Amino acid sequence: MRYSVLGPTLAHSPDGTDVAVGGPRVRALLTVLALRAGRTVLVPDLVDEVWHGDEPPADAVAALQALVGRLRKSLGRDRVISADGGYRLDARPEDVDTRRFERLAAEGVAALGAGDPARAADLLDEALGLWRGPALADLPDREAEAARWEARRLDARRARLDAALGLGEASEALLEVTALCAARPLDEPLQALRIRALRDTGRAAEALAAYEAVRRALATRLGTDPSPALRALHAELLAGPGPGTAGPGHTPGPATTPTARPDRPGKYDGQEKRERPRKPEKHEKHEKSEAAEKPAGTERTASAVRGNLRARLTSFVGRDEEIAVLQEDLAAARLVTLLGPGGAGKTRLSQEAAERGAEAWPGGVWVAELAPVTDPAAVPEAVLAAVGARETVLRGAGAEELRAGDDPLARLVEHCAGRRMLLLLDNCEHVVAAAAELAETLLARCPDLRVLATSREPLGVPGEVVRPLGPLAAGTALRLLGERGAAARPGFVVGEDPGAAEEICRRLDGLPLAIELAAARLRMLTSRQIADRLDDRFR
Incomplete structure (x- = not known):
């Protein structure tokens, strides 16, 4: 039997079919045991991991035994072994996707360093194919540990992009690396890969403009110069193309080493988690000035609920129980969808629940009204405007190059990452596919973000909690x-x-x-x- 924790926790029978594991606590228990496959985990440690962030039940040992019983019922009694004051999952480390990912990624990076990009690409494809969503999705309050796995995933993705350039696939890699660079403007190894991809596709002028944009960003935000490797790549560009500059036989540029490892174009971009931001950026200062200009009444109470919740014109009647359930859902899940027919009161209920629990969201409660949006492609821009991350207009020489490749979703990720905030996506039903894609990308890249959606149908995003809304009593x-x-x-x-x-x-x-x-x-x-x-x- 094999186990997956790089995404929702799953068990797979020997014939490859998925095994139904059970509720959230049972999946959390399986996650803890799978991460230590073949080793005994003591009962106190299991209690702490499974109920992490919550108060354990009065008789925690008995509660844990009940969870173990349910897990054995799903997997088979001999799969979870009692031993030495704890429990052990009868599995080899290689039976867990995290261990296979580490091995395959390490072998892929080694092959890349040995000058074999084709083998590196095959190994890294297999490694990245093990990911089905955010790491440790079913282990509660494990953002730090999950972020470490996401960083390893990003390393593998860098290495896969490097292999693509080594195979002469610069055109295919360019789109992916451009999206990654938009989310990580200060990641020099990624920026070097983008510059190399532009050069290898014959777009030397754009490559020089990209280098200049990186140099300015580093100087403005960090007060530093590009790394020696990036400067050497710039010198290559200024020297002009030499023999064999592009194509499968091209040697990787000096800005990329085995530790600067690219990634897989296209397939995995929607689930990748962004690194925590650094110093406040220009758009953050602009946001503060916008807040100062808001007219009176945009914030609800003297306690100043941050965000764009509007003042209510009528009283809110009933639904106290539904509000309490929604707040519990938001504390436990990162995406909650309030489901119901038109006129059921989903919008009003979601805003009341968000407002009453606003103290949990220091980054604010932001409502994106999608009802007026008719083009699914405009959903990211609509949400970007709703959260107040409006684009700064650039004019003058070089403005077109800096605006090229500007992606509303990438700007939205950069704005939300690092903020503990609640985003309300209201009336998703007519753009449900676009709303689902946006929610999945934001949740994967912004670990402190929660999303509350209202819709007539579920979004279908992994980890989504669907809460149907019935009629009034x-x-x-x-x-x-x-x-x-x-x-x-x-x-x-x-x-x-x-x-x-x-x-x-x-x-x-x-x-x-x-x-x-x-x-x-x-x-x-x-x-x-x-x-x-x-x-x-x-x-």
Whole structure:
């Protein structure tokens, strides 16, 4: 049996089929045991790992034994062995994808250093193919350990790009390395790979412009010069092409060594995690000035909820239990989708839940309204505008080169990385594929980000928690009708004709929007008249 933790935790039977493991705690237990395959993990250590960040149950040992029993039921009793005050997974280290990834990546880098890019590409393809999502996705609150695995993955991706250049595949590698560089503008080995790819595709002028952009970024943000390897590559560019400059036989440039290891074009870009940002950048300062210019009322309370939540014009009725459940979901999962039909109140509920728990998000609560977006390709730009990371307009000499390859998604990743913030993607259903791709990319690259989406269908992103939203309870629906009715017609109370009020709420299926629309009719009609006319769809 084999085990995967580079993504959601899975067990695979000898014939290759996936084995259903169980709930989150059981998967966390399997993750801990798989990372130490063949070694005994003591009970206190298992309790600490499985309930990390949460208060363990009163009888933690008994609770752990119950989890072990459920895991044995899934895998087979002989797969989890009791030994020496703990438990051991009966597996070899090679049975776990992390160990296979390390071996294959190391062999690929060694082959690259030995001048065999073809073998390096094959090994690195196999290594990167083991990844199915963010590392240790089912182990709670393990951002630091997961980040170490993501850094190893980035090393392998660098090495794969280097192998692609060595094989003369610069055109295929250019798109991928450009996207990576947009997310990591100060990663000199990656920038060197991009410059080499531009040179090898005959775009020497763009390669020189790319070097100049890197040099300025390093000087502006860090007050330093490019590394000797990057300067040597620049000197190569100025010297002009020599024999064999491009093509499969081209020797890797001096900026790339076995420790500067590229990656795989295209296939894995959407799941890769960004490094933590450094000093505040220009767009961060601009964001502060924008916050100072916000009109009064954009922030909800005296405690200053940071973000772009709008002030409410009407009261929020009921749904306290749903709000509590949503907040629990957001504490445990990184993507929560509130599912329901149109008019169910998903938008209002998501914003109320976010506002009441706003203290958990020092980076702010930001709402991206996707309902007006008609082109799926415009989703990243819409979210970028919603979070306030507006683009600085560049003019003058060299502006076109600096704007070339500008990617809204890459800028959004750079803006969100390092911020503990909550992003609300509202009304995703008509652009669900684009919203899912954006959410998956952001969550993979921004470890402190949480996403709360509202939609009529799930996004289908790994790790997504789907929370269906049902109709209002009868009492809550009546209360909503009463409050909105009194606003439309002062003095209205549902008690004046309780039978009609109950009929309205029942026949409108407890949908908040439908009840509010009915309440607005109370300016001209009685509740009985509204109830009687519900079947007359033309009126």
